[in-house]
Amino acid sequence: MIELHRVWKIYAVGPVKVPALSDVSFRVAKGEFVTLCGPSGSGKTTLMRLLYREDVPSEGEVEVLGEELTMLTRRQVAALRRSIGIVFQDAKLLPGRTVYENVAFVLRVLGTPRREITGRVFDALRAVGLSARAQAYPAQLSQGESQRAALARAIARKPLLLIADEPTGSLDEGMAAEVLDIIKDIWAGGTTVLFATHQAALATTLQRRTLSLQGGRLMKDEG
Amino acid sequence: MFGFLLGEALRDLRRAGRVAVSAILLISLSLAALGAFWLLSSNLGQAVDQFRERVKIIVYLKREPPPNESNALVERVRRMPGVAAVRYVGKIEALGTLKQVLGKDAAVADSLPQNPLPASLEITPTAEGATLDGARSLVTRLAALPETDEVGGGLDWMDRFAQGQRLLWLFGLAVGAVLAGAAILTVATATALVLHARRDEMEIMRLVGAPEHVVQLPLLMQGMMQGLIGAVLAIWVLIGCYAILGPRVEPLVTETLGITRLTFLRPLNVVSLMIAGTLLGGLGGWMARGRTEP
Numbered sequence: 001m002i003e004l005h006r007v008w009k010i011y012a013v014g015p016v017k018v019p020a021l022s023d024v025s026f027r028v029a030k031g032e033f034v035t036l037c038g039p040s041g042s043g044k045t046t047l048m049r050l051l052y053r054e055d056v057p058s059e060g061e062v063e064v065l066g067e068e069l070t071m072l073t074r075r076q077v078a079a080l081r082r083s084i085g086i087v088f089q090d091a092k093l094l095p096g097r098t099v100y101e102n103v104a105f106v107l108r109v110l111g112t113p114r115r116e117i118t119g120r121v122f123d124a125l126r127a128v129g130l131s132a133r134a135q136a137y138p139a140q141l142s143q144g145e146s147q148r149a150a151l152a153r154a155i156a157r158k159p160l161l162l163i164a165d166e167p168t169g170s171l172d173e174g175m176a177a178e179v180l181d182i183i184k185d186i187w188a189g190g191t192t193v194l195f196a197t198h199q200a201a202l203a204t205t206l207q208r209r210t211l212s213l214q215g216g217r218l219m220k221d222e223g
Numbered sequence: 224m225f226g227f228l229l230g231e232a233l234r235d236l237r238r239a240g241r242v243a244v245s246a247i248l249l250i251s252l253s254l255a256a257l258g259a260f261w262l263l264s265s266n267l268g269q270a271v272d273q274f275r276e277r278v279k280i281i282v283y284l285k286r287e288p289p290p291n292e293s294n295a296l297v298e299r300v301r302r303m304p305g306v307a308a309v310r311y312v313g314k315i316e317a318l319g320t321l322k323q324v325l326g327k328d329a330a331v332a333d334s335l336p337q338n339p340l341p342a343s344l345e346i347t348p349t350a351e352g353a354t355l356d357g358a359r360s361l362v363t364r365l366a367a368l369p370e371t372d373e374v375g376g377g378l379d380w381m382d383r384f385a386q387g388q389r390l391l392w393l394f395g396l397a398v399g400a401v402l403a404g405a406a407i408l409t410v411a412t413a414t415a416l417v418l419h420a421r422r423d424e425m426e427i428m429r430l431v432g433a434p435e436h437v438v439q440l441p442l443l444m445q446g447m448m449q450g451l452i453g454a455v456l457a458i459w460v461l462i463g464c465y466a467i468l469g470p471r472v473e474p475l476v477t478e479t480l481g482i483t484r485l486t487f488l489r490p491l492n493v494v495s496l497m498i499a500g501t502l503l504g505g506l507g508g509w510m511a512r513g514r515t516e517p
Binding site for chain 1: 224227423424426427428429430431432433434435437438
């Protein structure tokens with residue numbers, strides 16, 4: 001499902017070269033739930049960006065869903081992303097649209113037939129426990145609800161891989177647990193999950209395979 | 224999908240607000256100016272065509288030929304390229320015509336010791352022969368005939384008239400082009416504002432793998448809509464001006480140019496203006512997209 005082979009990502013800051021990822025290699029099999037754990041600045045987001053081809057590695061190979069990502073054309077990148085659900089720390093909901101419209105929006109831009117959209121949106125909203133808030137605007141939602149709406153948007157397309165980049169990072173413990181439960185349900189439905197967090201305790205409670213990043217290096221791969 | 228893209232384009236148009244309104248007005252202004260000059264020019268062109276249809280070239284002969292020679296001469300001239308019809312006018316017929324023109328003073332002609340009028344050929348050119356170049360070469364050929372004394376009815380005045388018509392058209396095109404340039408830049412600015420307003424949406428679209436045309440088309444379409452609305456407004460302005468000013472100007476035009484009535488732009492011209500407006504708007508939208516594409 002995911003394979004990184006000796007991946008380096010180096011940013012040039014003026015004359016100085018800063019390695020964000022150094023010689024990272026790992027594999028994630030189909031159907032796995034993997035936690036990517038590390039403090040802020042450890043390279044989690046950089047690694048995630050490589051997986052949905054928002055960025056390319058300076059060296060090494062990144063393979064996702066059987067595609068080597070470095071040489072993909074723009075069209076191939078779009079095709080790849082259609083199979084990946086992405087959730088960020090800030091939910092990135094569109095403020096001028098309701099929760100329903102936010103979820104429906106991505107289905108419409110991907111050309112989902114109109115008759116299927118309502119059903120799929122409500123299926124996704126039910127899965128995250130947000131169907132009662134379908135007509136609410138993002139400004140009317142709590143942070144936890146916003147994150148659940150973002151998850152609904154990600155799973156409405158039935159992705160093969162869910163990339164969650166610190167979705168619980170700005171939530172309190174109770175809300176974080178709720179969001180995590182939803183992500184586990186999504187994984188239980190067969191979706192491969194890569195979940196990034198800076199909270200080591202959260203990674204421990206998950207009791208799943210954990211990749212620990214520190215200073216851009218993969219320090220541990222356990223569980 | 225088209226309905227969705229159209230909906231997004233309309234949403235973008237609303238977002239652009241006053242800048243979009245300015246762009247629409249500028250497009251209207253440029254197309255109205257272009258259309259007005261087009262209208263003037265086409266009416267002048269109509270006058271030129273009418274003049275051309277009535278054009279006759281007169282070849283005055285050195286001496287009146289005997290009947291068998293005059294028939295041969297007429298036949299020779301009729302075979303010349305650019306000649307539609309030839310009529311021989313003898314000295315007696317010419318004098319009769321003069322008397323008709325003089326009316327009650329016709330006796331003056333009778334008092335002349337001899338008929339001073341020359342025999343002539345009255346030539347009606349073909350459509351090709353009535354063009355400026357055609358007429359010029361026909362006159363040259365006729366002047367070269369050994370029987371010719373002088374050729375009258377040249378088209379120099381029409382040459383100047385048509386040149387004026389072309390200048391008017393070019394001036395209109397130049398004014399329209401300058402205004403169109405300003406309109407394109409305004410549409411581009413409106414689109415840039417839209418891009419700023421919808422950057423979050425575009426980011427989401429790209430992250431979920433929307434095809435690039437779905438991301439870009441609403442921008443292009445909102446520019447095209449601005450252009451189309453501007454063109455429709457311009458056409459309404461032209462129709463309004465034509466309805467108000469036409470009846471007032473028509474008598475003057477009839478008197479000076481000889482055309483019975485002013486005509487409005489043909490449907491094809493109107494469609495061309497609408498297409499031009501849509502393309503102008505689309506170009507503005509496309510330019511802004513080109514500037515900000517990630």
